[in-house]
Amino acid sequence: MTNATKLSLHVPAPKARPGDPVDFSPLTPPPAGALGRPDIAVHAEDTRDHARGLIRVLNDEGEAVGAWNPRLNAEVLREGLRAMMLTRAFDDRMFRMQRQGKTSFYMKCTGEEAVACAAALALPRDDMCFPTYRQQGMLIARAYPLVRMMNHIYSNAADPNRGRQMPVHYTAKAYGFFSISGNLATQFPQAVGWAMASAYKGDTRIATAYIGDGSTSEGDFHQALTFASVYRAPVILNIVNNQWAISSFQGFAGAGESTFAARGLGYGLPSLRVDGNDFLAVFAATQWAAERARANLGATVIEHYTYRAAPHSTSDDPTRYRPAEEAEKWPLGDPIERLKKHLIARGEWSEAKHKALDKQVVEEVRAAGKESEAIGTLGQSRPSVKEMFEDVYKDQPWHLRRQRQELGV
Amino acid sequence: MVQALNSALDVMLARDPDVLIFGEDVGYFGGVFRVTDGLQKKHGLTRCFDAPIAEGGIVAAAIGMGAYGLRPVVEIQFADYIYPAYDQLVSEAARLRYRSAGDFFAPLTVRTPYGGGIFGGQTHSQSPEALFTHVAGLKTVVPSNPHDAKGLLIAAIEDDDPVMFFEPKRLYNGPFDGWHDKPVEPWSKHPASDVPEGHYVVPLGKAAIARAGADVTILAYGTMVHVALAAAAHAEVDAEVIDLRTLVPLDLESIVASVEKTGRCVIVHEATRTSGFGAELAALVQEHCFYALEAPIARVAGWDTPYPHAFEWEYFPGPKRVADALRAVMAA
Numbered sequence: 090m091t092n093a094t095k096l097s098l099h100v101p102a103p104k105a106r107p108g109d110p111v112d113f114s115p116l117t118p119p120p121a122g123a124l125g126r127p128d129i130a131v132h133a134e135d136t137r138d139h140a141r142g143l144i145r146v147l148n149d150e151g152e153a154v155g156a157w158n159p160r161l162n163a164e165v166l167r168e169g170l171r172a173m174m175l176t177r178a179f180d181d182r183m184f185r186m187q188r189q190g191k192t193s194f195y196m197k198c199t200g201e202e203a204v205a206c207a208a209a210l211a212l213p214r215d216d217m218c219f220p221t222y223r224q225q226g227m228l229i230a231r232a233y234p235l236v237r238m239m240n241h242i243y244s245n246a247a248d249p250n251r252g253r254q255m256p257v258h259y260t261a262k263a264y265g266f267f268s269i270s271g272n273l274a275t276q277f278p279q280a281v282g283w284a285m286a287s288a289y290k291g292d293t294r295i296a297t298a299y300i301g302d303g304s305t306s307e308g309d310f311h312q313a314l315t316f317a318s319v320y321r322a323p324v325i326l327n328i329v330n331n332q333w334a335i336s337s338f339q340g341f342a343g344a345g346e347s348t349f350a351a352r353g354l355g356y357g358l359p360s361l362r363v364d365g366n367d368f369l370a371v372f373a374a375t376q377w378a379a380e381r382a383r384a385n386l387g388a389t390v391i392e393h394y395t396y397r398a399a400p401h402s403t404s405d406d407p408t409r410y411r412p413a414e415e416a417e418k419w420p421l422g423d424p425i426e427r428l429k430k431h432l433i434a435r436g437e438w439s440e441a442k443h444k445a446l447d448k449q450v451v452e453e454v455r456a457a458g459k460e461s462e463a464i465g466t467l468g469q470s471r472p473s474v475k476e477m478f479e480d481v482y483k484d485q486p487w488h489l490r491r492q493r494q495e496l497g498v
Numbered sequence: 499m500v501q502a503l504n505s506a507l508d509v510m511l512a513r514d515p516d517v518l519i520f521g522e523d524v525g526y527f528g529g530v531f532r533v534t535d536g537l538q539k540k541h542g543l544t545r546c547f548d549a550p551i552a553e554g555g556i557v558a559a560a561i562g563m564g565a566y567g568l569r570p571v572v573e574i575q576f577a578d579y580i581y582p583a584y585d586q587l588v589s590e591a592a593r594l595r596y597r598s599a600g601d602f603f604a605p606l607t608v609r610t611p612y613g614g615g616i617f618g619g620q621t622h623s624q625s626p627e628a629l630f631t632h633v634a635g636l637k638t639v640v641p642s643n644p645h646d647a648k649g650l651l652i653a654a655i656e657d658d659d660p661v662m663f664f665e666p667k668r669l670y671n672g673p674f675d676g677w678h679d680k681p682v683e684p685w686s687k688h689p690a691s692d693v694p695e696g697h698y699v700v701p702l703g704k705a706a707i708a709r710a711g712a713d714v715t716i717l718a719y720g721t722m723v724h725v726a727l728a729a730a731a732h733a734e735v736d737a738e739v740i741d742l743r744t745l746v747p748l749d750l751e752s753i754v755a756s757v758e759k760t761g762r763c764v765i766v767h768e769a770t771r772t773s774g775f776g777a778e779l780a781a782l783v784q785e786h787c788f789y790a791l792e793a794p795i796a797r798v799a800g801w802d803t804p805y806p807h808a809f810e811w812e813y814f815p816g817p818k819r820v821a822d823a824l825r826a827v828m829a830a
Contacts, residue, residue, distance in 0.1 A: 268602050282560060286568045287566060289568070309554060312550070480596045486747035
């Protein structure tokens, strides 16, 4: 007993907090093209390197290299570039609108646009995506009307959610976009259930799910992986590792000891860790996982390694918990800049065209903004108060009818 | 009652290819209470199958299946095990239609055996129905006999809203009336054991009069319907026993009609008293029948303790306690 080691409690801490120098050199990314693209029938154990390394296609020169190069034609790439730029312009405007008091809340996905936009273009929209609140790029890439997104953000009279959800909790079944809950991780196992249903029916559609690095700690994450593995569900389980869960660094989700992708290996699920700021890599990994799912080979775990350049939401100030210069020093760069560089390197794009497109997307967002604001910003117009009592059940039971009458609406 | 529930599931599996069943031990083995016995063999491996021991995952998967367009029926082996699924039921299943303005909905049925009287201690005896009646968007059903169990379960499966279906496990094999030291008659001697073959529905939201009477109304559901009947006989009171069958949506009309007639009301449930569903019932009776009441409303319920093993019959609100309440209300 006397020789026993005195135990000590470990509480993890990030490398840098505000005021500390930012040193990302331990994260120096491996070269693009280094990892092979396994056959889709691969055993989980043979994706060890993919789960711990980093799948990258775009190199520093902007060239697409290696086995994961999805060899997309320039048109698809320009569409992806446009979707990412439009998403960023949309985020900028809506963040500003919140600051101007025109809505209660907003969440940007700045720096992580490639994760949602590439997947949106890699998958048909009759597959079902179970997104988090940071996959707005998926709707935008699929040309969901910006005005409708804004109508929801303003909870105005034309809000598709009928004023019932706080901003950015979209629903769009016709676009393969499941209703966003707002509770973290809950939708990860639901996506597995949807995929099981598709398999049960002998359908060809698959599901795709998103979760943040922080919420992989929730039990729902582990139940999703268990069910996906047990029933070989045709689902893509995406973990968006953007380094920060509000003020908690990814170490609080256990990232210090392993990668998030490597979690999948323990469940027998082939797992990939992907440069999330590389549009081509995200596209290729999504395609590979979709092929596996459609071939009845089951689920794939994909960790998208990226950085949340924006605050968590309009409600937090990231300079209070992380060094302000982290975003610009992020070693994987910016997804828009990297795809732009690639297109220019291919001779399919130019600085002038980029500038023009930038202006065009800002204008498109502005025009949608005007249209939506004419219907009303938060408080200026809203759906009928009666809507409060609708859709609780398919048919309104007597007690809700009476409560509606009590309110006098 | 087990056979009636099994028959409901059998009928629905045969009728609707979108109905499927899963849960812990429900597949090959047929469930620990045998409710899914033979269904996998008869309808196939993908129609009735086993699930990981993960209640949250079971309900979450069912929500995803429901959103796809199926009508999943899941079993939570004991209501005492349902809490890991509570977030999925409360935050997800109950609100999907509302939050998406009807874009998505999940018509799932959650079957779960509840209640005491089986020496199950605090982890196999609970009655957590009030935790679900409190949730906007869920329906809550509790059958009390084989005929209703089958018809209500079919109605629940066909319902487009998520339904919590609480099965009184003490009634699985007979109409237990709370006299624990007397043998329980088999269901076959009970009129409600006459269960039609094939498809029929007992509509949700409609109560039944288990016994017509003039002097006092007893509001009960599940096992306590039979306890209430035994208590009325024991106290020699002409009680009207209302079997609520569905707690949400509640058949207030039947309750009001009865209490206005009798002027007295005793509410019984196994669940703990504080914030139990009886509190809601008492409030409603007071709001709607105040001027008809000739005595204070009485509640007989489980004590506000965990369900104890060795003190089963002191805990269980049996016919003696209910009879005492009836006498007190009649004397008031």
